[in-house]
Amino acid sequence: MSIRNMFMTPAKNLQSIIPVTIITGFLGAGKTTLLNKILSTKHGLKLAVIENEFGSENIDNEILVQNNNEEIIELSNGCVCCTIRGDMVETLSNLHKKLQTNQINFDRVIIETTGLADPGPLCQTFFIDDYIAKHYMLDAIITLVDAKHAPKTLDEQIESQKQIGFADVILISKCDLVSEEELLKLQDRLIHINPRASIKKLLLDSIDIPSILNISGFNLDDILNIDPQFLNQEHHECTEKCSHHHDDIVSFTFYSDKPFDSEKLEKFLSQISQEFGPDMLRYKGILYIKELDNRILFQGVHMLMGAEPGKPWKGSEKPNTKMVFIGRKLPRELFIHGLELCTVK
Incomplete structure (x- = not known):
């Protein structure tokens, strides 16, 4: 799809x-x-x-x-x-x-x-x-x-x-x-x-x-009204000072100012949802797709995911992708690296 x-x-x-x-x-x-x-x-x-x-x-x-x-x-x-x-x-x-x-x-x-x-x-x-x-x-x-x-x-x-x-x-x-x-x-x-x-x-x-x-x-229409802190690349990332590394459910964010190749992204999302879907609780974000003038609003629950066009990128703003994943023992580095490989250099 x-x-x-x-x-x-x-x-x-x-x-x-x-x-x-x-x-x-x-x-x-x-x-x-x-x-x-x-x-x-x-x-x-x-x-x-x-x-x-x-x-x-x-x-x-x-x-x-x-x-x-x-x-x-x-x-x-x-x-x-x-x-x-x-x-x-x-x-x-x-x-x-x-x-x-x-x-x-x-x-x-x-x-x-x-x-x-x-x-x-x-x-x-x-x-x-x-x-x-x-x-x-x-x-x-x-x-x-x-x-x-x-x-x-x-x-x-x-x-x-x-x-x-x-x-x-x-x-x-x-x-x-x-x-x-x-x-x-x-x-x-x-x-x-x-x-x-x-x-x-x-x-x-x-x-x-x-x-x-x-x-x-x-x-999805209201995704842009969420707390701006949610889309802060550095916000809430775990550090060595975290006292609760034992929690199975954790979150991480992905940020990039490079556009996605839609075919590569579609394939990667399909792969991770098939392999990690049961452990992917909620994921949500704004996507910058190369071929599209509008930002894409994206979210998912387990193996189900959806996307639809949001507002057009304004001439004064730099398009970018911001996503958050919440799940059980998700391989953060694999997700981040895989998403980076889906961007256009």
Whole structure:
């Protein structure tokens, strides 16, 4: 498939597409607490919430309107909740069909994963299944991190590192249980794993709910709006002073002011995705392609990758490529050297 036409999803009617936010995080990080806050707040949004294990022990009783043992439960603020009765594709398909037949009403979906979940397969659902890709758009992955227990969890559980690696936004909970020094050390570690995610303290009393539900982390059109630090060639590179070399999930950046040869780049990307795809969590960037006047916006999840034209290069700016890769034990030097070989001398 050509770099010129390498789209992750078919063209969509954005007027009718339903954005989806995935909330993940390790056991005890505060996912359900955040979810209860969202569902008990009068924010004016019509939400459908999907949980792996739904029940009154998860959602506060006072926000339940009815529970008649059906898979859809109405909430007092106009939202609805459902549990996964089959796989995620079946659940999302059933929700959309109920929406079309006016059985329920929602304009946005939130999915809360289990604490041990790897977000990867769930992300791929939105790009692989035709029905889901047509009606839903993955907006962002929000990962909650327990400030008190995160260091130990990250040391012992690769799943927690993957949850950080996939994140578009990282919310740190229980900050009051650690010192400022411990919090800064944790933030540094999180940045080392995933430099492209924004990191915020989870303050439930002042949280702006609409803002965390409009991230556009998977929208290629918005790639230029990311934190400029993400595209800083030297930012967050690991040095000898790093105290967390043991993390399996790490990130690195590639920068070049030389244009890519599209055929060479396409071949190399195909090779690395076949060999390292399962360990390539998220990768994203802006590409400078020799034959094209526009910058190319590029991103991928595991073996799935996509690209589309961005804005034209301005006459006053020097075209360049900036990419970040986040994954498990990826051979940094092989990636960097391989990408360099794809540039035009």
